[in-house]
């Protein structure tokens with residue numbers, strides 16, 4: 001269980017109740033792409049044939065060092081959120097805990113088994129315990145309450161890390177979000193991208209969905225646009241497809257091809273595995289090096305229309321598709 005994430009999440013939550021304007025209206029993606037100032041054009045993100053002015057797939061604006069203004073962006077889609085639990089009916093404790101964004105239901109069961117959950121001051125030992133209106137639930141000493149579930153798709157910029165906190169003080173993707181709107185919701189990134197990898201990153205407080213999206217038994221496809229230091233020849237391309245040896249076992253692409261026939265240093269690769277630095281290590285295994293890595297698609301969601309450092313809320317339909325993909 002990701003207690004680190006749980007702790008960070010819980011640490012964030014002084015008051016879980018959302019304040020201010022109605023959930024669906026504020027920051028709605030219906031407002032369409034924002035065009036406010038402070039966004040620099042992403043001159044460094046040209047792909048194959050860059051000088052010719054062709055934009056690479058998934059590229060956006062906002063180079064490293066730009067001021068990310070933390071506004072939602074994106075298509076005209078109905079924004080999503082799943083309303084907070086009303087507790088009109090008693091609900092299982094693990095569901096209640098998960099609805100606070102602390103962790104998934106399965107992880108909540110583990111917390112119960114570890115004796116870390118108190119209901120109205122008493123340690124809970126029964127997994128099937130129910131919570132009713134007015135009950136007070138403490139997780140590891142912290143009072144939790146349900147929050148709306150949020151789903152954001154960010155186009156991660158370079159030089160940001162994907163942990164919710166960092167002792168070295170490096171900029172995290174969480175720093176890009178508007179603290180007032182999202183600071184109390186317990187959002188966290190689903191999975192990891194390296195500090196200098198850009199592209200599609202899902203942020204949510206839906207522990208159950210996140211847990212499954214990250215779990216190897218649910219096949220979640222990711223597509224990367226890769227720039228390499230040296231040209232990749234046909235033989236190496238085949239090796240990426242059939243498998244290259246890494247220290248943690250053979251790794252192979254689901255699909256890999258040149259992004260552009262004229263540029264043997266640009267590849268598009270699809271993977272469903274999510275091993276640490278997998279793409280970089282696969283290229284290193286061939287004696288090459290990744291100089292740019294952009295995740296252009298994650299679980300069917302693309303960064304199209306989202307500038308680097310910005311995000312949009314997923315539509316209800318998109319969330320429903322994710323749920324179906326992971327059999328929730």
Ligand code: URA
Pocket residue numbers: 192193194195197276277278279280281293
């Ligand atoms: N593969 C990598 O090497 N790095 C990432 O950030 C994602 C996939």
